[in-house]
Amino acid sequence: MKVTIREVAEAANVSRGTVDRALNHRPGVNPQVAERIIKIADELGYKPDMAARTLANKRYTKTIGVILCSEGNPFFNDVINGVNNALEEMGHFGIQNIVRKIKGFDADLLLKEIDGLLAEKISGLVITPVNSPNVAQKIQELEDANIPVVTINTDISSVKHLAYVGCDYITSGCVAGELLGMMSNGFEEHVALIIGSSMVMAQEQRLRGIKKTLKRDYSNITVEAVIENDDDDQKSYEQVKALLKEKPELTTICFASAGVEGGIKAVRESECGRKLRIITYDLTDIVRENLKSGVVSATICQEPFRQGFLGVEILGRYLLYGTKPKESTVKTHIFIATKYNL
Amino acid sequence: MKVTIREVAEAANVSRGTVDRALNHRPGVNPQVAERIIKIADELGYKPDMAARTLANKRYTKTIGVILCSEGNPFFNDVINGVNNALEEMGHFGIQNIVRKIKGFDADLLLKEIDGLLAEKISGLVITPVNSPNVAQKIQELEDANIPVVTINTDISSVKHLAYVGCDYITSGCVAGELLGMMSNGFEEHVALIIGSSMVMAQEQRLRGIKKTLKRDYSNITVEAVIENDDDDQKSYEQVKALLKEKPELTTICFASAGVEGGIKAVRESECGRKLRIITYDLTDIVRENLKSGVVSATICQEPFRQGFLGVEILGRYLLYGTKPKESTVKTHIFIATKYNL
DNA sequence: CTGAAAGCGCTTACAG
DNA sequence: CTGAAAGCGCTTACAG
Numbered sequence: 001m002k003v004t005i006r007e008v009a010e011a012a013n014v015s016r017g018t019v020d021r022a023l024n025h026r027p028g029v030n031p032q033v034a035e036r037i038i039k040i041a042d043e044l045g046y047k048p049d050m051a052a053r054t055l056a057n058k059r060y061t062k063t064i065g066v067i068l069c070s071e072g073n074p075f076f077n078d079v080i081n082g083v084n085n086a087l088e089e090m091g092h093f094g095i096q097n098i099v100r101k102i103k104g105f106d107a108d109l110l111l112k113e114i115d116g117l118l119a120e121k122i123s124g125l126v127i128t129p130v131n132s133p134n135v136a137q138k139i140q141e142l143e144d145a146n147i148p149v150v151t152i153n154t155d156i157s158s159v160k161h162l163a164y165v166g167c168d169y170i171t172s173g174c175v176a177g178e179l180l181g182m183m184s185n186g187f188e189e190h191v192a193l194i195i196g197s198s199m200v201m202a203q204e205q206r207l208r209g210i211k212k213t214l215k216r217d218y219s220n221i222t223v224e225a226v227i228e229n230d231d232d233d234q235k236s237y238e239q240v241k242a243l244l245k246e247k248p249e250l251t252t253i254c255f256a257s258a259g260v261e262g263g264i265k266a267v268r269e270s271e272c273g274r275k276l277r278i279i280t281y282d283l284t285d286i287v288r289e290n291l292k293s294g295v296v297s298a299t300i301c302q303e304p305f306r307q308g309f310l311g312v313e314i315l316g317r318y319l320l321y322g323t324k325p326k327e328s329t330v331k332t333h334i335f336i337a338t339k340y341n342l
Numbered sequence: 343m344k345v346t347i348r349e350v351a352e353a354a355n356v357s358r359g360t361v362d363r364a365l366n367h368r369p370g371v372n373p374q375v376a377e378r379i380i381k382i383a384d385e386l387g388y389k390p391d392m393a394a395r396t397l398a399n400k401r402y403t404k405t406i407g408v409i410l411c412s413e414g415n416p417f418f419n420d421v422i423n424g425v426n427n428a429l430e431e432m433g434h435f436g437i438q439n440i441v442r443k444i445k446g447f448d449a450d451l452l453l454k455e456i457d458g459l460l461a462e463k464i465s466g467l468v469i470t471p472v473n474s475p476n477v478a479q480k481i482q483e484l485e486d487a488n489i490p491v492v493t494i495n496t497d498i499s500s501v502k503h504l505a506y507v508g509c510d511y512i513t514s515g516c517v518a519g520e521l522l523g524m525m526s527n528g529f530e531e532h533v534a535l536i537i538g539s540s541m542v543m544a545q546e547q548r549l550r551g552i553k554k555t556l557k558r559d560y561s562n563i564t565v566e567a568v569i570e571n572d573d574d575d576q577k578s579y580e581q582v583k584a585l586l587k588e589k590p591e592l593t594t595i596c597f598a599s600a601g602v603e604g605g606i607k608a609v610r611e612s613e614c615g616r617k618l619r620i621i622t623y624d625l626t627d628i629v630r631e632n633l634k635s636g637v638v639s640a641t642i643c644q645e646p647f648r649q650g651f652l653g654v655e656i657l658g659r660y661l662l663y664g665t666k667p668k669e670s671t672v673k674t675h676i677f678i679a680t681k682y683n684l
Numbered sequence: 685c686t687g688a689a690a691g692c693g694c695t696t697a698c699a700g
Numbered sequence: 701c702t703g704a705a706a707g708c709g710c711t712t713a714c715a716g
Contacts, residue, residue, distance in 0.1 A: 051396035052709030092392040174682040185527035335677030394693030
């Protein structure tokens with residue numbers, strides 16, 4: 001039957017406190033005794049009871065801090081939903097939370113918010129980091145101070161942290177390339193790729209994935225232009241407008257980032273007879289609308305809800321039970337959605 | 343701060359036991375008192391602590407029964423993984439389990455297994471049901487006896503039960519239709535649809551979804567044949583072989599069920615110059631291999647892992663905390679995968 | 685370094 | 701119908 005700490009204690013002829021200390025590698029146990037206890041626990045097949053552990057830890061409540069660069073960016077709506085759902089669940093287990101949202105991927109603001117949360121004594125942090133050295137250094141400091149950090153949606157390089165939950169952006173580019181290829185049906189196609197900025201790692205990676213795949217497998221597809229719209233709809237509008245005038249042979253536009261609304265407006269206005277195919281990334285309200293009406297053919301998604309949810313859940317489990325995910329990189333799925341599978 | 347049952351009891355001037363009984367609608371409380379307690383708890387913002395609840399319930403252990411029609415069907419591998427993962431989690435919360443796997447969607451076998459699990463005193467059941475009247479009746483009996491039932495992957499009609507976790511098969515067909523449409527790039531295409539059996543509701547629905555979408559939006563695509571292979575590879579091989587001889591104009595084959603291996607073998611053998619496009623459903627090892635090698639262009643997935651995982655989790659949460667899912671139908675996502683996003 | 689004991693919040697068998 | 705109390709399994713402050 002069920003093996004509890006009590007059975008282990010009896011078998012080892014020590015108190016339950018000592019078993020607990022030994023099994024959880026807490027200080028203050030004779031190493032020999034500890035080793036013996038661990039062995040006995042193992043033989044008995046002892047598995048800690050999460051509910052009891054959680055309950056006992058209620059006396060020493062922990063707080064999860066969350067910082068999202070989400071303000072004014074509709075993509076993050078689903079990430080936020082995921083975060084909130086997981087935080088609510090953690091609430092049932094007595095974990096508190098503080099959430100901060102900032103506008104843009106602004107390193108200085110981010111650092112200020114991190115310090116703010118540290119002042120509030122958070123026990124762990126979930127964050128969409130800016131991939132800059134000073135942010136990396138700050139995250140290193142947190143990890144060193146035993147405050148685990150989980151990055152979501154976008155990662156930070158060169159700092160070991162508890163986990164990253166998000167998609168692989170190069171693969172995400174390859175999928176777009178493959179999709180463009182499939183949709184060409186072997187015929188000649190001329191595509192334009194619209195990104196936000198090649199200075200953002202995720203977007204540069206996507207671009208790379210697309211180009212690589214087209215080059216390798218679809219010589220019938222020519223990339224006519226790569227445009228950076230700074231994720232700005234007005235700019236996107238003007239650029240796409242100019243592009244369509246300049247390149248009448250264009251058959252497809254792929255939006256690898258934001259600025260979809262402006263871009264589509266330009267396409268709509270200039271459409272005179274020919275039908276441009278549009279593919280996008282992610283599933284914002286704008287994209288959803290345009291998929292339904294047939295303006296956008298397909299969009300490539302990355303499970304934003306799950307990014308938020310898992311990010312918080314992984315941190316929460318670590319704080320509650322000390323369990324780490326098997327891999328520190330948790331990839332969310334990339335998949336293609338059409339009007340039918342939103 | 344944190345409101346516990348104790349605070350509610352003090353505010354209401356009753357014992358904690360009475361608060362518990364009132365809040366959980368257990369019998370044996372004066373209705374007026376109960377109402378007052380519920381109101382006070384609400385005002386105080388009382389939220390039950392799941393860990394404590396779980397721990398307290400340890401004394402009255404529950405067992406989840408699982409019956410899967412999965413034997414010899416590789417699609418179910420991921421469903422099984424999901425089931426096992428969730429069962430392990432439930433184990434931490436003191437819920438036991440009994441799992442039975444049977445071969446084929448065989449109603450009589452299924453009924454026998456259900457009775458077997460009932461004899462083992464299961465508290466709830468997760469099942470891939472056969473949609474037949476006698477199975478429906480048996481599930482009704484379980485629900486009446488307060489043994490909640492969750493169906494996964496395929497549902498049973500006309501019986502109210504705790505939940506169904508799986509995809510919407512008509513939509514799943516529409517997605518294939520849309521995919522075929524996208525891949526045609528407006529050119530004339532001739533497709534064959536291969537299903538297992540139109541007697542299986544899921545497959546009949548998929549077929550319907552595909553045909554509907556093609557008819558409405560893609561008049562350039564002609565369905566040349568619909569073939570039933572009984573999910574048998576040998577049969578599939580022979581039928582596809584004959585088909586290819588008979589219909590040299592064929593450009594695409596869509597496998598809406600099993601028998602992919604046999605079908606692909608036939609395609610391979612007969613390929614003389616022309617390149618047939620193949621699309622499939624789900625992500626078995628065979629499909630994965632053929633996607634990677636470029637033989638299969640795309641496959642339409644339905645989150646099998648999640649079907650298993652959520653099915654068990656929903657039942658477990660109901661048994662532990664009495665919480666029901668918001669909707670009794672929990673749809674898993676349908677998405678398109680290419681060689682890059684497996 | 686080790687043990688005895690209190691406590692986390694909820695549930696239910698038992699007594700009244 | 702209601703209350704007092706034991707107990708679920710683990711953790712840690714305290715005493716030794």
